[in-house]
Amino acid sequence: MSVSGSFSNLDAVLAEDLAELRSNGLERTLRTAGRRNGAVVETQHGRAVDFSSNDYLGLASDPRLIDAMFRALREHAVGAAAARLITGNNPEHELLEAALARFFGAERALLFSSGYAANAGIIPALVRRGDVIFADALNHASLIDGCRLSRATIHVYPHSDVAALESLLGRHRADARRALIVTDGLFSMDGDLARLGDLVDLAKRFDAWTYVDDAHAVGVLGAGRGSTALAAVQSDVDVTVGTLGKAFGAAGAFVYGSSTLVQYLLNNARSFVFSTAMLPSQAAAAREALAIVETDRPRIERLEANARLMRRMLSEVGVRPLGDPLSPIIPVIIGDAAATVRVGSTLAALGVLVGAVRPPTVPAGTSRLRITISAAHTHEQIVSFADVLGDVLRA
Numbered sequence: 001m002s003v004s005g006s007f008s009n010l011d012a013v014l015a016e017d018l019a020e021l022r023s024n025g026l027e028r029t030l031r032t033a034g035r036r037n038g039a040v041v042e043t044q045h046g047r048a049v050d051f052s053s054n055d056y057l058g059l060a061s062d063p064r065l066i067d068a069m070f071r072a073l074r075e076h077a078v079g080a081a082a083a084r085l086i087t088g089n090n091p092e093h094e095l096l097e098a099a100l101a102r103f104f105g106a107e108r109a110l111l112f113s114s115g116y117a118a119n120a121g122i123i124p125a126l127v128r129r130g131d132v133i134f135a136d137a138l139n140h141a142s143l144i145d146g147c148r149l150s151r152a153t154i155h156v157y158p159h160s161d162v163a164a165l166e167s168l169l170g171r172h173r174a175d176a177r178r179a180l181i182v183t184d185g186l187f188s189m190d191g192d193l194a195r196l197g198d199l200v201d202l203a204k205r206f207d208a209w210t211y212v213d214d215a216h217a218v219g220v221l222g223a224g225r226g227s228t229a230l231a232a233v234q235s236d237v238d239v240t241v242g243t244l245g246k247a248f249g250a251a252g253a254f255v256y257g258s259s260t261l262v263q264y265l266l267n268n269a270r271s272f273v274f275s276t277a278m279l280p281s282q283a284a285a286a287r288e289a290l291a292i293v294e295t296d297r298p299r300i301e302r303l304e305a306n307a308r309l310m311r312r313m314l315s316e317v318g319v320r321p322l323g324d325p326l327s328p329i330i331p332v333i334i335g336d337a338a339a340t341v342r343v344g345s346t347l348a349a350l351g352v353l354v355g356a357v358r359p360p361t362v363p364a365g366t367s368r369l370r371i372t373i374s375a376a377h378t379h380e381q382i383v384s385f386a387d388v389l390g391d392v393l394r395a
């Protein structure tokens with residue numbers, strides 16, 4: 001061992017792990033992104049057009065959200081100062097929850113500080129040791145962590161393989177008291193949709209509950225109501241989670257469902273009970289975003305048209321885009337992790353940002369560019385991005 005004599009030295013041990021990550025092309029570093037204006041962001045190397053954010057509707061820099069946030073800041077101060085169940089429950093939280101419940105047609109909604117916290121808190125509140133979870137192989141890391149924290153037995157089915165799920169349910173459902181089927185609505189790295197109709201049918205047949213993390217589809221698909229609305233199963237899904245940090249341009253997250261579900265979760269979801277409430281001003285900004293999503297249909301239509309345009313332009317320059325035709329997430333598989341990072345860096349130097357996604361976010365050998373589309377992109381930005389990417393991939 002090369003750290004002889006210093007085995008217990010923290011930095012020496014961690015530096016070895018980092019060196020190994022680096023040699024596999026998997027080390028990550030932070031890039032600074034400054035002021036954002038629509039899809040244009042200021043970086044260390046000047047302005048760049050951002051095809052890597054989840055700001056699908058261009059709301060993160062919208063002046064109406066900024067004004068709503070300032071108004072609430074002045075009225076309510078900065079921090080909520082406590083957890084919701086202590087003295088942190090501000091009227092802004094309740095207004096946003098009521099607006100979310102109404103928009104999604106649910107009895108009630110409950111806020112969390114992030115989508116990660118929602119999944120890590122809700123799943124262990126619903127199932128525990130002796131219960132059983134059926135999880136899609138490509139579920140988001142926060143769902144995986146929520147499932148593990150629950151200590152329920154986890155059966156992973158191959159991505160969107162409904163037949164495999166059916167056979168797992170047949171073999172293992174009866175072992176457990178409670179069963180939960182857990183899936184992304186729109187998969188974050190593949191841009192494809194869960195087969196929600198089939199999942200809901202199986203859940204009914206096998207007496208299981210359904211849990212859909214719709215982080216990438218709320219504000220985007222189904223007139224903003226998400227993949228469950230698109231699949232017309234909104235009221236069949238037991239638990240739906242969405243984030244406020246993507247299409248809604250702010251931060252935080254929510255779950256919606258029955259009044260009983262929400263009342264249960266505010267007593268039992270540990271990431272809700274034991275965590276400071278989100279900033280009241282954050283809730284105000286998110287409520288403004290929700291009002292825009294509800295009334296500004298042309299904005300969502302622009303996003304759809306932009307995604308269609310990008311798929312068509314990529315095909316024209318010989319690049320094969322993956323994912324659902326409606327998805328604003330457009331993966332382009334490169335394969336090798338180091339090569340993916342190189343392409344990403346070359347593009348950044350040319351003034352366009354894309355996600356270079358590597359393991360452990362995606363399986364080894366499937367490293368990819370993750371191109372995301374926003375309603376804020378212009379026709380010209382999309383056409384020129386496709387040209388540049390075509391050139392870089394040919395070179």
Ligand SMILES: *Cc1c(COP(=O)(O)O)cnc(C)c1O
Pocket residue numbers: 114115116117119140142143184188213214215216243244245252253
């Ligand atoms: C981004 C994401 C999350 C995490 O949401 P945050 O609000 O960013 O913490 C959870 N689930 C999925 C599927 C996501 O893509």
